[in-house]
Amino acid sequence: MAGVGGPVELRRSWQKLLGLWTDRPRRKGTKIAGRYTIYDLLGMGSYGLTYLCTDEQTGQDVALKESKPSKGKLAVRLLDREADVMNRIEHPAIPQLLDVFTYRARSYIVTEYILGETLEQCIFEQGRKYTEQDCLELVKQLLAPIVHVHEQGYIHGDVRIPNVILRDGQVHLIDFGLARRMGEPLLPELKRRMRELPEPEDELAAPDQDLQDLGHFLLFMLYSAYEPEKGRKPASWQEELKLTPGVRDMLERLLGLRPGYEGDALELLADIDRVLKKLR
Numbered sequence: 228m229a230g231v232g233g234p235v236e237l238r239r240s241w242q243k244l245l246g247l248w249t250d251r252p253r254r255k256g257t258k259i260a261g262r263y264t265i266y267d268l269l270g271m272g273s274y275g276l277t278y279l280c281t282d283e284q285t286g287q288d289v290a291l292k293e294s295k296p297s298k299g300k301l302a303v304r305l306l307d308r309e310a311d312v313m314n315r316i317e318h319p320a321i322p323q324l325l326d327v328f329t330y331r332a333r334s335y336i337v338t339e340y341i342l343g344e345t346l347e348q349c350i351f352e353q354g355r356k357y358t359e360q361d362c363l364e365l366v367k368q369l370l371a372p373i374v375h376v377h378e379q380g381y382i383h384g385d386v387r388i389p390n391v392i393l394r395d396g397q398v399h400l401i402d403f404g405l406a407r408r409m410g411e412p413l414l415p416e417l418k419r420r421m422r423e424l425p426e427p428e429d430e431l432a433a434p435d436q437d438l439q440d441l442g443h444f445l446l447f448m449l450y451s452a453y454e455p456e457k458g459r460k461p462a463s464w465q466e467e468l469k470l471t472p473g474v475r476d477m478l479e480r481l482l483g484l485r486p487g488y489e490g491d492a493l494e495l496l497a498d499i500d501r502v503l504k505k506l507r
């Protein structure tokens with residue numbers, strides 16, 4: 228029959244509707260576990276809702292992430308994993324884990340709230356443009372928390388501009404929802420979600436994956452200053468971005484277009500310092 232899907236599609240639409248209802252954000256002023264008062268919804272991710280809350284015990288602003296009820300046990304498991312990784316990490320450029328609890332069948336993690344803007348907001352909402360030097364300074368800053376995560380035996384797994392917050396010019400790395408122990412494969416349940424990523428999804432977690440992501444991060448940042456000439460056909464980034472040779476080489480190594488850093492963040496750091504010296 229035209230316009231009406233089969234039973235599978237109908238079931239999917241019904242589940243989607245049910246999900247929208249059960250996952251609807253909580254109202255401002257709602258108190259969770261008698262302690263955290265919701266002030267604002269920060270975002271709705273695939274498996275969780277994140278709120279800006281006031282911790283009534285300390286008076287501190289916190290970010291509270293709640294598992295999505297429609298995603299059932301998987302959302303709870305992912306939040307547990309995220310808490311487990313954050314519990315082992317302590318770095319000034321990573322929000323501190325403050326609390327983990329279950330309340331009315333939902334899981335929660337509470338972290339320090341970083342008041343600032345994500346680099347995605349800086350570029351797409353505020354139209355900020357970053358020079359090569361700015362971009363390298365930011366990547367250099369970001370390497371510190373990434374190296375710390377690697378030293379604890381994990382990879383972040385999702386280094387992207389929406390997951391980096393700038394506060395007073397200092398970067399903060401958030402969202403450990405896809406973090407994995409070194410050598411661990413991607414959770415089978417997440418494979419479908421990661422379909423668009425260029426890396427093979429069966430790859431075991433290794434530091435080079437974060438460095439590759441850092442390459443994509445750097446490319447995004449560099450494009451913020453790109454002004455396409457009128458009527459010019461789209462070309463490769465090497466042609467579009469007029470990069471100095473040092474930055475271009477580094478990017479090609481990060482993106483795996485020539486022999487790379489093999490996960491060696493210290494080699495990358497030395498390279499950044501060398502190129503920055505020339506740019507300054």
Ligand SMILES: Nc1ncnc2c1ncn2[C@@H]1O[C@H](COP(=O)(O)OP(=O)(O)OP(=O)(O)O)[C@@H](O)[C@H]1O
Pocket residue numbers: 269270271272273274275276277290292322338339340341342345389392401402404
């Ligand atoms: N500690 C924090 N401080 C300030 N803002 C935060 C913090 N944690 C998350 N946010 C903001 O909350 C929003 C939701 O973030 P979160 O990373 O939890 O989920 P997401 O990115 O929407 O989803 P997904 O986990 O599926 O990528 C984002 O806008 C993010 O910038």
